[in-house]
Amino acid sequence: MNELRKLIEAFIFAAESPLSLDRLCALLERSRAELRPMIEQLLSDYPPSRRGFYLAEVAGGYQFRTDPECAPWLRKLNRERPFRFSQAALETLAIIAYRQPITRAEVEYLRGVDSGGVMKTLLDKGLLRILGKKDVPGRPLMYGTSRHFLELFGLRSLEDLPTLKEFSALDPELAEAVPLDPQGEG
C-alpha cells in the first residue's frame, strides 16, 4: 500500500471525529489534489456492507463506522459488559463495605446525597445484605456487604479490604496526617 494512503487510513482510523479533506491536507502537509484520489481509493476499498465496518462520509469528513446491519448484535456489547458501576454505586458500596453495619441515613450523611435508589440497586444485585435493625429511634435497617460482594472482588474475607493505613502508606498526602508504622509491611 502506498505510504501516503496508509497514513491517511491511519489518521481517519485514529481520529476522534470525522476528518475533513482540509484537515488531512494540513496534517500531512499535502495538497487537496494529491490527497483526493487517495481518499476515493479508500472509499472503494472499504465500501458499505462488505465488511464489519466501512469508510463513511459524514459531517463533512471521513470516518470508519460499523456496518449498520450489525447494530442489533453490537447492542449486546453494552449489555454484557461485566460489572460496571456508576460513581454513585461505587461510593455507596465503598462506604458500606468499610463501615458496616451502617444505616441508610449514615450512608447519606457521608455521601451528602440521597442514596436510596443506589442502595436498592446494590441490594438487587445481591451485593448488600440486611444485618438487622439499629437500636435507635425508628429502628432503621442496618446494611452490610454480602458473600457475593467478596466473590466479585476476589476477597477471602472483609479483612482483605485494604486498610486506611495501607492507603496512607501509598499516599504521601495522607501519610503526613497519619503516622506510619514502619513494621507495617514486610
Added chain:
Amino acid sequence: MNELRKLIEAFIFAAESPLSLDRLCALLERSRAELRPMIEQLLSDYPPSRRGFYLAEVAGGYQFRTDPECAPWLRKLNRERPFRFSQAALETLAIIAYRQPITRAEVEYLRGVDSGGVMKTLLDKGLLRILGKKDVPGRPLMYGTSRHFLELFGLRSLEDLPTLKEFSALDPELAEAVPLDPQGEG
C-alpha cells in the same frame, strides 16, 4: 464476506477494549471451533505494516490498532500529550510485572528506595491491581499488573514480557540466593 466473519470484525472494531475469543463466542453464541478459523482469517486480512491499522493480539484478545510506523504523524492528532513514564515508574512497573504477586516492601528492597508514591500513581492509572494480602505477619497487600497494563504495552499476556536477562551463567548460586519467592516470576 461471510456474515459471521463480518460480525466478528464489527464486534472487534466497536469494542472499547480487546475482545477475547471466549467473549466473542458468548456474544455470537457460537463455539470456539467455529470462530477460531475466522479470527485466523481476519488476522491474515489485517496483517501488521500493510495498512494504516492491523488486527493486534493483545491482553488475551483482539483489537484493531494503528501501524506503529505511523506514530510520528498520528501524534499530531493528539491534543494531550501521552503519559510519559518516569524511570522510577518503569522500574517499579517492571519489578511488579515480573515478580507478581509482590508486596510494597519487596519492591522497595529491590529498588532500594521508597516506592509508595510511584505505586500509588500506577494504581491510579489502573496499571496495577491488588491481588490480596500476603500470609505473613502484618498481612501486607500484594500487587500485580492489570489487564490495562497488557493493553497499554500491547502484550498478549505476561508471557509476552521481554525475557529477563539471566543473572550470570557463571554463578548459579547467586541467582538462587535472591531473597524472594522464585515462583514470583511468571
Added chain:
Amino acid sequence: MVIEIHLANFDGPLDLLLHLIKTNEMDIYDIQMVEITEQYLAVIEQMKQLDLDIAGEFLLMAATLIHIKSRLLLPACEEPEDEEEEDPRAELVRRLLEYQRYKEAAEALERLPQLERDVFINQFVPAEILEDADDEVTIGIYQLAEAFHRILRDVPSEVFHEVIREPLSVAEYVQIVIDKLAGGARRSFREVFSEQPSRAEVIVTFLAVLELVKMRMVKVDQASEHGDIWLQMAVSSADAKEIGLVEAVLGYE
C-alpha cells in the same frame, strides 16, 4: 577522579552505585570497595553542598559501603572455621545484579509500542452501544478502597465520629430520668433505663442518676440487701425545671 553527577538522574542508591561501577569499568563481581566508597561519599558531599535534601536511602547505603569496606580491611582471621565466611560484598552484589535486571527490563518496557504513544485505537463508538454507558467505571478492589478514602478525606473526622458513635449527653438523660419520675412516681432503678439500652446508654443513665442524687433532687432507697433500688423525686417537678440543667453546670461535655 572527579565525576560529574547530576543527582536528579539517579533513581536511588543502587542506581548511583551501578553508574559508578560502570564509569570506573569495574567488575561487578569484584567491586573495589575503597574506591567506590570514596566516590559515593564524594557524591553525597556534593549533594550536601548543593543543599539538596539527601534521601535517607542514600545515607543508609553510605553506611553500608563504609561497613563493607572496613570488614574487608580487617586482617583475615586466623581461625580455620572462618574460612568459608561469605565475602562481605556478596549481599550488595546480589542486590546490584537484581536491580540491574529490572533496570534493563524497564528499558525494554519503555521500548514496547505504547498505546496512545506509538499505537492508537479507533475512537468511533457506534450509537447503539452507547445507551446507559455514561459516567460508568469498571472497578476493582483498589477503586473501591480509593472511593472510600476519598470520602473520608472530604468528611471532617469529628463530625464523622459523631454520627457513628452517637455520643450521649448526661444532661439529656438527667431530663429523661426526671421525666420518668414526674408526678412523684416511685420507680425501680431498672425502669429508669430504656428497654434495650446500649452500653453507652446504661452508662449515661447511671451517671444521670448519680448527678441527680448528688444534687439532692432524687431520693434513693433499697428495701433489702440485693433487692431493687427505688428512685423518687425529692423536689417537685416545677423546682427541678427551675434549676435549669445546663450541661456546663453538670461539668460534662
